Amino acid sequence: MKLTKNLFKKPNNPLEWYDSRTKDSIPDVPDEMCISCPKCRAIILTGDLNENAGVCPKCGHHFRLNSRQRIGLLTDADSFTEHDGELRSTNLIDFPNYDKKLWHARLKSGENEAVVCGTACVEGFPCALFVMEADFMMGSMGTVVGEKITRLFEYATEHSLPVVGFTLSGGARMQEGTLSLMQMAKTSAAVKRHSDAGNLYVAVLTDPTTGGVTASFAMEADIILAEPGALIGFAGPRVIEQTMRQKLPPGFQRAEFLLEKGFLDDVVPRGRQKAYLANLLSLHRKEA
């Protein structure tokens, strides 16, 4: 009864409720349906869009992908083995409505948490891989996200594996209070150990990568890449506009802006990513 009553209720938090009708998502509709590209306004068949890895065939706008789509796109067939997929967040500090939010997020994303971790091969090169999930509270980092990323880096250190990570996050998860903040330090320490042991870490920043994730493992990679047009920053653009009462210049905090300012190694379109990463993995391959 309660469920049907709230069925049509508008979610009270647009930042965390990722509405499937928003312009940046790929609606789950039959192939013959159309979608309008938010950038060039071209009408695209969703079937064409899916075949093109979620990139607008007309203007190259990158739509968001979920973590499984991305893993499918990037890794060799059947090479992905998931790690710690069963870990689930609990309401550690009794934050109001957090249990309900987690339940919605699991339902919406089909995932247990906001990051999927594991090992895989990219064109035959083995690596440890993490991919963050927009549909789970916009990839926010709570204790379980921090724990999964930390475990992945520890595993990779132990097995001398390179790490490839796709970041996407609204930042630290406020519903877990200061414990979320601690995940920034925890993951950074694990990245440091992995790095000091001489292992490669490549991060690919996707739209959006902000807050506590930008200020920790996203910006700590040896090689930092980004998808075209991805929003990347510490403070979100709305926060800056509100607090500074300052209109932001066009292109501010986009991948191309960060490349120009010297904070990225390259901007790599989705279609080229697999070959690009395989080449990097090959160039850093340790002699057996």
Next chain:
Amino acid sequence: MEAFEHLAAARAKDRPTGLCYIRGIFTDFVEMHGDRRFGDDQAIVTGIARLCGMPVTVVAQEKGSGTKERVRRNFGSPHPEGYRKALRQMKLAEKFGRPVVCFVDTAGAFCGVSAEERGEGQAIAENLMEMSALKTPILSIFIGEGGSGGALALAVADEVWMLENACYSVISPEGCASILWKDSSQVSRAAQCLKMTAKDLLQLKIVERVVPEPADFENLYENLKTGIYHKLVDLQAFGTEELLRRRYDRFRKFGVPG
């Protein structure tokens, strides 16, 4: 006392700032300026001093007192060059075997165009990573506000202490209330929910010690002086390897499920 009352005390205009602690606790303080990359951020003060005869590196976020001084200090919200200056001094501390003492007091890292285009996120990230393996003891003391990543960037330490009224949170209660409840009158409720007081954080083992605040802060400086000295001596007694293992484990344990 409600969480929001602690926060109000932490933000009070007449509350002693970072430089007061430096003057009250250390002797022979020499300030060191600049990050050698871009500039000298006034929101973070760094330098070398003596504590009961022992040379130490001191890093403090400084909000400034008086309107003019506050503006010059950017209200204690550092730009990337502030964090890079702090890291530079910490690296020197490592080289010369000095322990590091950090005083944290910031509403958060500065959020504005200038900070973003110079890589605020990258600067904080680098501090977290480098501090996690800095081969010398680090003690961080929260003396006022501890705003999110901007505070953590000086608090990846072997021990973290908080003054009785100091706060440490992932987001400001104002930000939390406006995002979650779209209602800025819910600030006090948000402060309570975020578990940001010294007492809450001691319970969560995020801090090791809560320092009571006497009416007269001069007494506090005396107490802190001996407290910090003894802690640094204890930390120095661990070998480097043991020190770093303990620091790693200190953060590793937060939020391990089950």
